[in-house]
Amino acid sequence: MPVSVQTVLDDRIAQYVNRIKAQHHATEAAVVRELIEAGYEETVRQLHARYQQGELTFRAVAAELGLSVRELYDLLEQKELPV
Helix, strand or coil, X not given: CCCCCCCCCCHHHHHXXXXXXXXXXXXXXXXXXXXXXXXXXXXXXXXXHHHHCCCCCHHHHHHHHCCCHHHHHHHHHHXXXXX
């Protein structure tokens, strides 16, 4: 389910967003969405690495991401990360 968010950005981040927006002829919303998605992808990869190292259980990774165990299986499969 999509969520709409309104936020205030730090000046450095706002400058970066404006630069990317101009370079790619994109909207602020599109640039911020890409940044958030990239951060989420990195979080998934970091949690997956901790799971692979035995630091977290599969269920703990799912909980951290706000997913059910089934949803986490699907996500990792989609990203071609080993379970």
